[in-house]
Amino acid sequence: MLLQVEHVSKSFDQKTIIKDINLHVAQGEIVSLLGISGSGKTTLFNIIAGLSQPDSGSVLLQDRSILNQPGQVSYMLQKDLLMPYRTVANNVILPLLITGIKKKHALIKAAPLFAEFGLSGYEDKYPADLSGGMRQRAALLRTYLFDKPLALLDEPFSALDAITKRALHTWYLDIMAKIHLSTLLITHDIDEALVLSNRIYVLANTPSVISDEIAIPKALHDASEFELSNEFLQLKRRIIADLHI
Numbered sequence: 001m002l003l004q005v006e007h008v009s010k011s012f013d014q015k016t017i018i019k020d021i022n023l024h025v026a027q028g029e030i031v032s033l034l035g036i037s038g039s040g041k042t043t044l045f046n047i048i049a050g051l052s053q054p055d056s057g058s059v060l061l062q063d064r065s066i067l068n069q070p071g072q073v074s075y076m077l078q079k080d081l082l083m084p085y086r087t088v089a090n091n092v093i094l095p096l097l098i099t100g101i102k103k104k105h106a107l108i109k110a111a112p113l114f115a116e117f118g119l120s121g122y123e124d125k126y127p128a129d130l131s132g133g134m135r136q137r138a139a140l141l142r143t144y145l146f147d148k149p150l151a152l153l154d155e156p157f158s159a160l161d162a163i164t165k166r167a168l169h170t171w172y173l174d175i176m177a178k179i180h181l182s183t184l185l186i187t188h189d190i191d192e193a194l195v196l197s198n199r200i201y202v203l204a205n206t207p208s209v210i211s212d213e214i215a216i217p218k219a220l221h222d223a224s225e226f227e228l229s230n231e232f233l234q235l236k237r238r239i240i241a242d243l244h245i
């Protein structure tokens with residue numbers, strides 16, 4: 001198993017936020033953690049990223065504990081956080097520069113990926129020159145270049161308008177089919193979770209527990225117009241019931 005989160009609990013100021021969380025991500029899977037705002041998604045994300053310590057429980061990456069060890073997984077935050085004064089290329093290659101690769105070599109290594117990520121011709125532009133969707137693609141490319149076994153994406157598409165978001169979902173599934181980046185995706189968007197994930201964990205109740213786990217069969221994703229199908233609606237109803245909304 002790539003990632004195993006076992007019996008993780010965390011409180012702030014004597015208030016338990018997440019309780020006895022168990023989840024896993026297998027190699028190549030896209031798994032969503034779905035919960036309403038304030039349910040503790042970011043709290044769990046920070047624990048997996050090694051930025052925060054749980055009160056109890058363990059986090060294993062490839063069978064090795066990564067508790068309190070930042071830098072073991074790559075992550076992308078809600079806001080893309082590209083540096084405004086660096087060109088797109090210079091933003092994207094940061095993970096390579098951090099590992100000591102020379103800028104010239106980093107640019108050579110990243111060059112073919114600009115086309116893959118739909119950023120050809122924008123290498124020398126600045127983040128402000130890009131659309132919101134392009135900025136998210138650049139941030140995702142930067143996350144990918146961290147070259148860690150697992151990527152944590154915290155609501156990567158939440159700041160986008162509905163049409164751009166839908167286009168980016170299609171793009172995301174295409175690129176994932178090529179790069180097979182194992183991903184734990186945090187979202188509060190039920191449709192997004194259903195469209196993008198192999199499996200979904202629903203975070204609900206107070207304190208938050210994993211209240212449901214839903215596998216989306218590949219055949220459903222492959223079907224045309226999955227989003228308009230009865231199966232989609234049934235799964236959405238189930239999640240709405242899980243979330244008590």
Ligand SMILES: Nc1ncnc2c1ncn2[C@@H]1O[C@H](COP(=O)(O)OP(=O)(O)OP(=O)(O)O)[C@@H](O)[C@H]1O
Pocket residue numbers: 012013017035036037038039040041042043044188
């Ligand atoms: N460092 C902290 N100190 C005190 N309370 C905190 C801290 N971090 C988070 N919390 C509390 O934990 C709860 C869960 O917050 P968290 O950010 O994990 O939720 P979330 O599901 O990611 O929400 P959103 O979708 O709005 O980002 C909130 O009530 C928040 O106020």
